[in-house]
Amino acid sequence: AQSVSQHNHHVILSEAASLELGCNYSYGGTVNLFWYVQYPGQHLQLLLKYFSGDPLVKGIKGFEAEFIKSKFSFNLRKPSVQWSDTAEYFCAVNAWSNYQLIWGAGTKLIIKP
Amino acid sequence: DTAVSQTPKYLVTQMGNDKSIKCEQNLGHDTMYWYKQDSKKFLKIMFSYNNKELIINETVPNRFSPKSPDKAHLNLHINSLELGDSAVYFCASSQDSERTGVSYNEQFFGPGTRLTVL
Numbered sequence: 001a002q003s004v005s006q007h008n009h010h011v012i013l014s015e016a017a018s019l020e021l022g023c024n025y026s027y028g029g030t031v032n033l034f035w036y037v038q039y040p041g042q043h044l045q046l047l048l049k050y051f052s053g054d055p056l057v058k059g060i061k062g063f064e065a066e067f068i069k070s071k072f073s074f075n076l077r078k079p080s081v082q083w084s085d086t087a088e089y090f091c092a093v094n095a096w097s098n099y100q101l102i103w104g105a106g107t108k109l110i111i112k113p
Numbered sequence: 114d115t116a117v118s119q120t121p122k123y124l125v126t127q128m129g130n131d132k133s134i135k136c137e138q139n140l141g142h143d144t145m146y147w148y149k150q151d152s153k154k155f156l157k158i159m160f161s162y163n164n165k166e167l168i169i170n171e172t173v174p175n176r177f178s179p180k181s182p183d184k185a186h187l188n189l190h191i192n193s194l195e196l197g198d199s200a201v202y203f204c205a206s207s208q209d210s211e212r213t214g215v216s217y218n219e220q221f222f223g224p225g226t227r228l229t230v231l
Contacts (some may be wrong), residue, residue: 018228032218032219035221036222038154042224043203043222043223043224043225044156044203044205044222045222046219046221049219057215081225085202088154098145100161100169100218101158101218101220102156103156103158105155106155106156107156108154
């Protein structure tokens with residue numbers, strides 16, 4: 001069965017630290033990849049997405065992610081986090097054979113001011 | 114201007130009651146979803162409708178019944194509410210634009226409905 005694994009359930013960083021959140025998926029075929037963010041008390045918003053082309057994709061608020069096909073990974077990065085980045089981050093994968101997104105369990109990111 | 118809207122935002126009710134949550138999208142999308150998010154923030158797909166037809170029906174109790182009167186609406190009716198139904202329910206939509214037979218499945222979410230069953 002297809003699955004998405006987010007390695008860290010909780011991450012705590014200080015402001016200005018660099019961030020990398022891991023996401024791995026299990027599916028051998030073509031995929032579309034997403035990172036969504038959920039700020040406290042709010043709904044999920046799209047942070048960035050990969051459909052095709054350049055495997056390094058840039059999203060909103062200074063986030064980027066790199067698709068490494070050989071590693072089945074789509075890690076999220078930000079060079080310098082801010083307190084306002086405190087949120088839950090979800091990785092999701094759409095396999096081209098499916099109608100549904102497969103979701104990771106989420107990573108809770110807490111930024112200390 | 115709201116792309117995906119849900120009502121109500123909060124719902125507090127007693128065990129055993131029947132309640133409905135409404136969802137509307139004005140994006141012109143043809144696929145809509147219901148998700149349940151538990152207290153640990155885990156997202157679980159419940160249902161998906163494409164052009165008013167049910168295409169995903171995960172293992173949910175049959176007390177939950179989705180209804181799609183048209184492509185822009187997907188309502189969720191819950192009978193005989195139980196304590197374990199307390200969660201945040203999110204509606205989402207996507208355009209199942211099949212380019213060369215592929216669904217890109219970028220989903221847009223509503224604000225959520227926080228259901229509390231007492």
